[in-house]
Amino acid sequence: MHIYLYIITAAALVVSVIASRKKTLAAFKIAATRFFKVLPVFLVMLILFAVSITFLPNEVIGKLLGRNSGPFGVAIASVVGSITLMPGFIAFPLCGALLGKGVPYMVLSAFTTTLMNVGILTYPLERRYLGRGVTLVRNGVCLAVALIVAVVTGLVFGEIRL
Amino acid sequence: MKPRRKLIVNLALIAGFAVFAGVSLMADFKPGRQIGATFTSTLWEMMKLLPCAFVLIALFDVWVKREMVIRHFGHGSGIRGYLWAILLAGTTIGGLYVAFPLAYSLHKKGAKLGVTFAYIGFSGICRIPMTLFEASFMGAKFTAVRLAVSIPLITIAAVLMGRYLTKRGYDITE
Numbered sequence: 001m002h003i004y005l006y007i008i009t010a011a012a013l014v015v016s017v018i019a020s021r022k023k024t025l026a027a028f029k030i031a032a033t034r035f036f037k038v039l040p041v042f043l044v045m046l047i048l049f050a051v052s053i054t055f056l057p058n059e060v061i062g063k064l065l066g067r068n069s070g071p072f073g074v075a076i077a078s079v080v081g082s083i084t085l086m087p088g089f090i091a092f093p094l095c096g097a098l099l100g101k102g103v104p105y106m107v108l109s110a111f112t113t114t115l116m117n118v119g120i121l122t123y124p125l126e127r128r129y130l131g132r133g134v135t136l137v138r139n140g141v142c143l144a145v146a147l148i149v150a151v152v153t154g155l156v157f158g159e160i161r162l
Numbered sequence: 163m164k165p166r167r168k169l170i171v172n173l174a175l176i177a178g179f180a181v182f183a184g185v186s187l188m189a190d191f192k193p194g195r196q197i198g199a200t201f202t203s204t205l206w207e208m209m210k211l212l213p214c215a216f217v218l219i220a221l222f223d224v225w226v227k228r229e230m231v232i233r234h235f236g237h238g239s240g241i242r243g244y245l246w247a248i249l250l251a252g253t254t255i256g257g258l259y260v261a262f263p264l265a266y267s268l269h270k271k272g273a274k275l276g277v278t279f280a281y282i283g284f285s286g287i288c289r290i291p292m293t294l295f296e297a298s299f300m301g302a303k304f305t306a307v308r309l310a311v312s313i314p315l316i317t318i319a320a321v322l323m324g325r326y327l328t329k330r331g332y333d334i335t336e
């Protein structure tokens with residue numbers, strides 16, 4: 001799977017270099033600056049991940065979020081996703097690591113979709129712009145969408161059998 | 163916390179962890195060694211992906227100018243308005259908290275309520291830099307399923323909410 005990412009990145013780079021060397025160089029600078037800015041936060045996330053994975057036995061993770069957790073795992077993931085605020089560059093690597101620990105795609109999809117679209121902590125801000133009623137409806141709709149996405153993901157990846 | 167203090171705290175944590183892992187390795191402290199092993203193997207996996215994701219996102223930032231998208235926004239009526247909403251959301255950086263003020267100003271500039279709601283929804287689900295990150299770590303199939311399911315649903319919800327609220331004389335405030 002990684003090989004596609006390398007091919008796409010290489011192709012994008014080649015096209016970019018042909019179009020403008022200056023812009024490509026600027027892009028490299030942006031990428032490097034951001035990478036080193038993010039690195040400390042990223043390493044701390046990995047440390048927390050390594051520590052909690054070591055002390056939480058595999059059975060506990062399996063029971064809470066694993067393949068046999070069913071609707072329960074999706075429910076936990078959606079609640080956590082709705083409450084937490086986490087930038088994508090932390091959330092997706094974390095999900096990738098959890099995937100390696102046997103957490104199903106379905107559960108991770110419930111987490112990431114609610115994380116991106118349902119905001120309990122951003123509620124006060126949202127209410128200022130949209131008003132209370134619309135804010136509640138919007139978040140409700142997005143939660144429903146996240147659950148539908150999770151179910152379809154489960155079906156596509158063969159995690160739910162009909 | 164100030165960014166600088168946050169950085170110092172994070173660096174201290176990392177240094178502490180490095181010492182802990184080193185001592186565990188030398189003293190053959192089992193749980194410590196296990197944590198260290200999990201850390202390095204996960205880090206190795208991530209480092210295979212992370213640089214590519216950052217380079218792709220930076221290339222996107224350099225080549226796609228948001229002003230161009232905003233200029234076209236609101237001109238398109240009907241389905242075109244929604245397509246521009248997807249494009250604009252794709253170039254939005256940051257989360258919902260950036261989307262609300264922008265949605266407000268778009269609406270003030272004449273974007274329909276339905277298109278404005280669609281923009282808010284899309285800025286959660288299809289920001290391109292974030293999607294690149296997602297596909298790198300979760301696989302393109304995962305991302306494709308998520309987009310294929312959520313874009314139509316968000317659009318339908320936005321159209322319905324837009325119609326209903328326009329009738330009720332609803333307005334986005336600041």
